[in-house]
Amino acid sequence: MLYLEDFSVGQTFVSREHAVDAAAITAFAAAFDPQPFHLDDAAARGTLFGGLAASGWHTGAMVMRLMVETVPVAGGIIGSGLDELKWPHPVRPGDQLHVVAEVIEVRPSKSRPDQGWVKLRATTFNQAGTVVMVIQPNLIVPRKPGETA
Amino acid sequence: MLYLEDFSVGQTFVSREHAVDAAAITAFAAAFDPQPFHLDDAAARGTLFGGLAASGWHTGAMVMRLMVETVPVAGGIIGSGLDELKWPHPVRPGDQLHVVAEVIEVRPSKSRPDQGWVKLRATTFNQAGTVVMVIQPNLIVPRKPGETA
Numbered sequence: 554m555l556y557l558e559d560f561s562v563g564q565t566f567v568s569r570e571h572a573v574d575a576a577a578i579t580a581f582a583a584a585f586d587p588q589p590f591h592l593d594d595a596a597a598r599g600t601l602f603g604g605l606a607a608s609g610w611h612t613g614a615m616v617m618r619l620m621v622e623t624v625p626v627a628g629g630i631i632g633s634g635l636d637e638l639k640w641p642h643p644v645r646p647g648d649q650l651h652v653v654a655e656v657i658e659v660r661p662s663k664s665r666p667d668q669g670w671v672k673l674r675a676t677t678f679n680q681a682g683t684v685v686m687v688i689q690p691n692l693i694v695p696r697k698p699g700e701t702a
Numbered sequence: 703m704l705y706l707e708d709f710s711v712g713q714t715f716v717s718r719e720h721a722v723d724a725a726a727i728t729a730f731a732a733a734f735d736p737q738p739f740h741l742d743d744a745a746a747r748g749t750l751f752g753g754l755a756a757s758g759w760h761t762g763a764m765v766m767r768l769m770v771e772t773v774p775v776a777g778g779i780i781g782s783g784l785d786e787l788k789w790p791h792p793v794r795p796g797d798q799l800h801v802v803a804e805v806i807e808v809r810p811s812k813s814r815p816d817q818g819w820v821k822l823r824a825t826t827f828n829q830a831g832t833v834v835m836v837i838q839p840n841l842i843v844p845r846k847p848g849e850t851a
């Protein structure tokens with residue numbers, strides 16, 4: 554497991570590939586984002602998406618799953634928020650997604666000597682190499698025991 | 703249904719209340735964010751959360767559901783991304799969430815005369831009035847038929 558001292562700018566983590574299918578897209582949408590373009594391919598054809606596409610929140614949730622498996626932060630992956638979130642391209646049934654997460658900032662906390670912040674830029678690609686999501690999460694990361702200020 | 707011409711800065715939409723229970727929190731976490739503080743109350747007590755808390759992506763998904771019910775955008779709620787996302791306070795079993803979405807910008811598209819952008823600031827409160835999530839989505843909104851440039 555990685556503590557604050559184990560992270561450095563430029564360090565990169567690459568997830569496995571995750572397959573997206575139509576049943577997962579429509580099940581998530583029925584629960585959380587019940588709009589025609591996330592629920593039914595025929596209904597989606599007449600919309601901006603031009604066919605069934607995953608809810609952006611579903612994509613975010615799949616990305617979170619991949620990050621939990623890929624970035625072994627001591628204490629878990631806990632974010633206070635995101636500096637950026639973009640969905641530049643739809644996620645479709647049959648897509649294979651993977652996440653590349655790069656460390657862009659490492660910073661000790663001023664108020665909490667036992668922890669600090671790691672900012673990642675996590676880019677999610679489909680099987681064609683097209684970017685489908687970009688996020689910049691700010692993670693709260695513990696300092697190594699015995700190395701706190 | 704609302705077109706670009708129907709939105710104005712300061713316009714505000716208030717959702718119903720949505721109840722969060724432990725079963726929903728752990729089911730979402732098992733699928734998308736399998737970390738101890740989202741899966742099991744006893745395991746969560748020794749973590750930064752101090753007890754079971756919803757995945758931030760689960761909160762985002764619940765907020766999306768409330769927004770779909772509350773903001774009747776013609777063509778649906780389609781976002782290109784978020785300018786901001788913050789989770790300032792955990793969401794707990796038993797919480798009652800509601801969303802207040804305020805229009806902060808309305809802007810015709812330069813490249814697409816038939817659509818424009820509406821930026822919202824959507825703040826989610828629990829039953830105590832504590833802010834649990836803030837997002838600023840940029841929505842793609844069609845212009846009223848016959849009123850395009």
